[in-house]
Amino acid sequence: MDKFVIEGGERLRGTVKISGSKNAALPILAATVLAKGLYTIGNVPRLKDVHTMSRLLNVLGAIIEWTDKDTLRIDTRNVENYVAPYDVVKEMRASILVLGALVGGIQRATVSYPGGCAIGERPINLHLQGLSSLGCEVTIKEGYVDVIAKRLRGARILFDKVTVGGTENILMAAVRAQGETIIENAAREPEVVDLARMLKKMGARIEGEGTEVIKIKGVDALTPCNFDVIPDRIETGTFLIACGITRGNIAIEGCEPLHVQALKEKLKETGMEIMEDGNTLKAAMTRKRPLAVDVTTNPYPGFPTDMQAQIMAFMCIARGLSAITETIFENRMMHVAELRRMGADIRVVGNTAIVRGSKMLSGAKVMATDLRASASLILAGLTAFGTTEVSRIYHIDRGYEAIEEKLKGLGAKIVRRKDEDMAS
Numbered sequence: 001m002d003k004f005v006i007e008g009g010e011r012l013r014g015t016v017k018i019s020g021s022k023n024a025a026l027p028i029l030a031a032t033v034l035a036k037g038l039y040t041i042g043n044v045p046r047l048k049d050v051h052t053m054s055r056l057l058n059v060l061g062a063i064i065e066w067t068d069k070d071t072l073r074i075d076t077r078n079v080e081n082y083v084a085p086y087d088v089v090k091e092m093r094a095s096i097l098v099l100g101a102l103v104g105g106i107q108r109a110t111v112s113y114p115g116g117c118a119i120g121e122r123p124i125n126l127h128l129q130g131l132s133s134l135g136c137e138v139t140i141k142e143g144y145v146d147v148i149a150k151r152l153r154g155a156r157i158l159f160d161k162v163t164v165g166g167t168e169n170i171l172m173a174a175v176r177a178q179g180e181t182i183i184e185n186a187a188r189e190p191e192v193v194d195l196a197r198m199l200k201k202m203g204a205r206i207e208g209e210g211t212e213v214i215k216i217k218g219v220d221a222l223t224p225c226n227f228d229v230i231p232d233r234i235e236t237g238t239f240l241i242a243c244g245i246t247r248g249n250i251a252i253e254g255c256e257p258l259h260v261q262a263l264k265e266k267l268k269e270t271g272m273e274i275m276e277d278g279n280t281l282k283a284a285m286t287r288k289r290p291l292a293v294d295v296t297t298n299p300y301p302g303f304p305t306d307m308q309a310q311i312m313a314f315m316c317i318a319r320g321l322s323a324i325t326e327t328i329f330e331n332r333m334m335h336v337a338e339l340r341r342m343g344a345d346i347r348v349v350g351n352t353a354i355v356r357g358s359k360m361l362s363g364a365k366v367m368a369t370d371l372r373a374s375a376s377l378i379l380a381g382l383t384a385f386g387t388t389e390v391s392r393i394y395h396i397d398r399g400y401e402a403i404e405e406k407l408k409g410l411g412a413k414i415v416r417r418k419d420e421d422m423a424s
């Protein structure tokens with residue numbers, strides 16, 4: 001296993017380029033099984049999760065290869081297998097996104113029932129209720145979800161909770177249903193909109209994507225397309241905070257400022273200066289310490305849950321008290337214990353963390369527990385006095401492309417090392 005060794009105190013300077021969005025790329029890759037043929041998907045990040053989704057598409061019969069740094073060519077002409085096996089799905093629960101694509105593509109899917117993960121139980125009841133409403137026969141046996149769609153028919157589906165994956169799965173099944181499907185209380189995330197954009201390029205008839213009501217008129221067939229994935233808004237936000245926490249001055253290129261509005265407003269309240277210039281964000285922090293702000297996570301366009309751990313690291317050095325409330329996942333505070341090892345003063349009451357900012361964190365050996373918690377520990381290490389070692393960084397490799405190279409490019413002192421302390 002690897003670890004990152006970080007020497008804190010460097011103020012980040014320079015330019016960083018944002019990679020394609022992990023959470024847009026995954027459903028977009030899954031959607032290639034909706035129509036047999038050749039696809040070229042651009043701006044795809046080289047991440048462990050993208051590799052896992054590629055492996056899964058291979059198992060289903062697709063041929064997938066990188067044609068250059070960030071472009072995948074996918075051939076789904078021979079996709080016949082509809083079974084997504086346990087050994088792949090256990091690697092990445094987002095594999096469940098092939099469920100809707102297989103149902104829409106070949107009207108049959110058997111997908112290993114995804115387990116929970118560190119941040120929560122992650123049920124898929126809303127996905128399955130939606131598929132049943134579309135006329136699917138859904139059964140769960142021996143740890144697999146089995147879906148047969150003799151005849152997909154449009155339906156009105158009301159999600160009693162906003163679900164990104166649920167909205168994406170139903171979108172991909174409904175595009176081939178007879179008649180109209182209306183999804184109410186739909187997720188509005190940019191990744192859902194990007195998937196809808198690709199489906200429309202394939203001939204789907206969709207309107208309302210990006211709002212809480214999406215209408216889909218089923219079509220008899222879809223055709224393959226070429227498509228470029230949007231930039232990763234969570235990577236963008238993570239680098240904005242890397243700038244703030246190190247009192248840096250950076251330019252973030254190849255991002256979509258529109259997708260980080262809630263975070264940007266919050267960071268301006270802390271005293272950061274952030275300016276937009278097309279697809280570049282220029283950020284600077286001249287204050288010695290940020291002002292403390294309160295944060296509550298919400299579905300898009302609210303403050304993203306995937307940025308909660310990162311802003312908590314930032315608030316650990318703020319002037320004052322910050323209340324950070326997590327409303328999306330039931331167990332997304334595991335970074336608190338690790339931040340405390342670095343001297344952070346944090347009390348968790350229910351789903352709210354009360355952070356009393358201190359002048360300085362101190363470097364320590366800490367352990368990553370999940371993808372975004374890893375990012376928050378790296379951010380804390382960038383500002384902490386002395387050396388921080390972040391172990392189990394396989395978590396971070398799932399969702400950030402070459403993060404240590406990008407940080408080094410901004411002047412951070414960070415290296416990847418073999419972790420002798422951790423059994424391999």
Ligand code: EPZ
Nearest residue numbers: 023094122123124125126127162163164165166306328329
């Ligand atoms: C997506 O997960 C993202 N993953 C997550 O990013 C992100 O945190 C999450 O959306 C929320 O924005 C991908 O896009 C691959 P949900 P998803 O369904 O779709 C409950 C990261 O760090 N729920 O919107 O699984 C669920 O338990 C990852 O990149 C049900 O109760 O999230 C949660 O409390 C982490 N029943 C809430 O809804 C269901 O059937 C939101 O989950 C489905 C969800």
